[in-house]
Amino acid sequence: MRVFKFGGASVKDANGVKNVVKVLQEVGYENTLVVVSAMGKTTNSMEAIVDAYFNEKANLPSKIQEVTEYHASILKDLFPNKEHLIYQRVKELFDEVKGFLAWNKSPNYNFVYDQVVGYGELTSTSIISAYLNEIGMQNTWLDVRTLIKTNNIYRDTTVNWEKTQEQISEKVNKKVLNITQGFLGSDDNNFTTTLGREGSDYTAAILAYCLSANSVTIWKDVPGVLNADPRYFKETQLLNKISYKEAIELAFYGASVIHPKTLQPLQRKEIPLHVKSFLNPKNDGTTVGKGNGIEPKVPCFIVKKDQVLMKLSSLDFSFIVENNISDLFKLFHDYKMKVDLIQNSAISFSVCVDNRFGRLQELLDTLKSRFKVVHQEGVSLYTIRHFNTEAISSLQNGYEVLLEQRAKETVQLVVK
Numbered sequence: 001m002r003v004f005k006f007g008g009a010s011v012k013d014a015n016g017v018k019n020v021v022k023v024l025q026e027v028g029y030e031n032t033l034v035v036v037s038a039m040g041k042t043t044n045s046m047e048a049i050v051d052a053y054f055n056e057k058a059n060l061p062s063k064i065q066e067v068t069e070y071h072a073s074i075l076k077d078l079f080p081n082k083e084h085l086i087y088q089r090v091k092e093l094f095d096e097v098k099g100f101l102a103w104n105k106s107p108n109y110n111f112v113y114d115q116v117v118g119y120g121e122l123t124s125t126s127i128i129s130a131y132l133n134e135i136g137m138q139n140t141w142l143d144v145r146t147l148i149k150t151n152n153i154y155r156d157t158t159v160n161w162e163k164t165q166e167q168i169s170e171k172v173n174k175k176v177l178n179i180t181q182g183f184l185g186s187d188d189n190n191f192t193t194t195l196g197r198e199g200s201d202y203t204a205a206i207l208a209y210c211l212s213a214n215s216v217t218i219w220k221d222v223p224g225v226l227n228a229d230p231r232y233f234k235e236t237q238l239l240n241k242i243s244y245k246e247a248i249e250l251a252f253y254g255a256s257v258i259h260p261k262t263l264q265p266l267q268r269k270e271i272p273l274h275v276k277s278f279l280n281p282k283n284d285g286t287t288v289g290k291g292n293g294i295e296p297k298v299p300c301f302i303v304k305k306d307q308v309l310m311k312l313s314s315l316d317f318s319f320i321v322e323n324n325i326s327d328l329f330k331l332f333h334d335y336k337m338k339v340d341l342i343q344n345s346a347i348s349f350s351v352c353v354d355n356r357f358g359r360l361q362e363l364l365d366t367l368k369s370r371f372k373v374v375h376q377e378g379v380s381l382y383t384i385r386h387f388n389t390e391a392i393s394s395l396q397n398g399y400e401v402l403l404e405q406r407a408k409e410t411v412q413l414v415v416k
């Protein structure tokens with residue numbers, strides 16, 4: 001059996017839903033489980049509802065109205081018959097959201113978030129399942145919350161694999177077309193939990209693992225995994241094959257390929273992951289699987305913009321590494337700076353960090369009491385996997401290189 005995943009962008013409007021139908025018709029849909037995200041940017045809109053509930057109650061009705069109208073317009077395009085039961089079903093789902101918020105007594109933001117935000121996926125899958133049935137593609141709608149069991153750390157939950165396996169073995173009929181939600185699970189009290197933003201790929205991997213599926217396909221608006229982000233690079237190339245290990249390496253350096261969490265369960269059972277275009281479903285796209293490296297073997301470029309480069313040296317010319325390195329890493333951790341790269345010499349230590357939580361000034365103040373600190377903001381970190389001289393010089397031309405570090409397969413450049 002196969003697991004498919006369609007993201008929000010692929011079902012952002014009625015045409016998107018019709019295109020899902022086209023993909024399924026082209027590639028077949030027997031023994032298939034389809035995981036779907038919330039439509040378009042619905043998860044952001046659901047987050048805005050939660051935010052209004054806690055911080056700006058007066059805005060709550062209009063925020064709910066916005067999401068309701070968005071789905072109503074998609075429904076109108078897909079179901080000309082206004083008496084269709086799906087209209088009632090979608091209304092019920094939004095009534096549940098309103099009811100929950102009206103009765104809720106919990107001040108726990110993360111708990112409320114998980115109870116509310118998941119309605120994006122519950123709604124999208126209800127609409128898609130009904131539409132498929134309507135046009136004669138019989139399918140079973142599954143509530144993924146009855147399948148994926150988790151702990152109760154809301155918004156960042158951990159899967160209980162044993163219980164999940166039990167539920168899936170018991171409840172999923174592999175022989176039919178199943179439609180279910182990405183992103184969601186439930187705890188021991190059956191409260192909804194979420195797997196973290198962009199968690200639907202991980203859902204597909206969890207289900208594939210427990211079903212021992214033959215493959216997972218993520219359908220995207222790009223032809224597959226490219227060797228560079230087309231937003232920043234003019235020439236990009238499609239990668240045909242990537243090994244699990246290489247995909248994890250690329251993700252580690254910041255490529256938004258596929259989240260390592262998604263790869264782990266697949267790698268354990270050696271289930272191949274296909275990344276394909278939902279516009280050209282017959283094209284091969286990219287396969288992540290067993291094996292080595294990448295194919296074709298071309299340099300892969302990963303860029304992280306808006307990083308901070310710091311050079312620290314000791315005030316008294318003592319060796320910085322031996323005496324201070326563990327303290328330094330503790331500070332980076334405490335101030336939530338993700339360390340991208342380090343380089344040290346006898347008396348200085350350079351580090352490139354991601355100031356994601358905006359706590360740079362606080363950190364600098366602390367550091368300056370103990371070290372001489374020179375820092376530069378707004379630098380970019382380029383990583384090239386499988387580099388060659390041409391790839392490196394393509395970056396050296398036009399940028400000022402502040403720091404360079406080479407390993408066997410990887411070169412990293414901090415540039416301004």
Ligand code: ASP
Nearest residue numbers: 037043183197198199200
């Ligand atoms: N809908 C969720 C999000 O936007 C999960 C996903 O799309 O993977 O984060």
Ligand code: MG
Nearest residue numbers: 008037038043
């Ligand atoms: Mg989404």
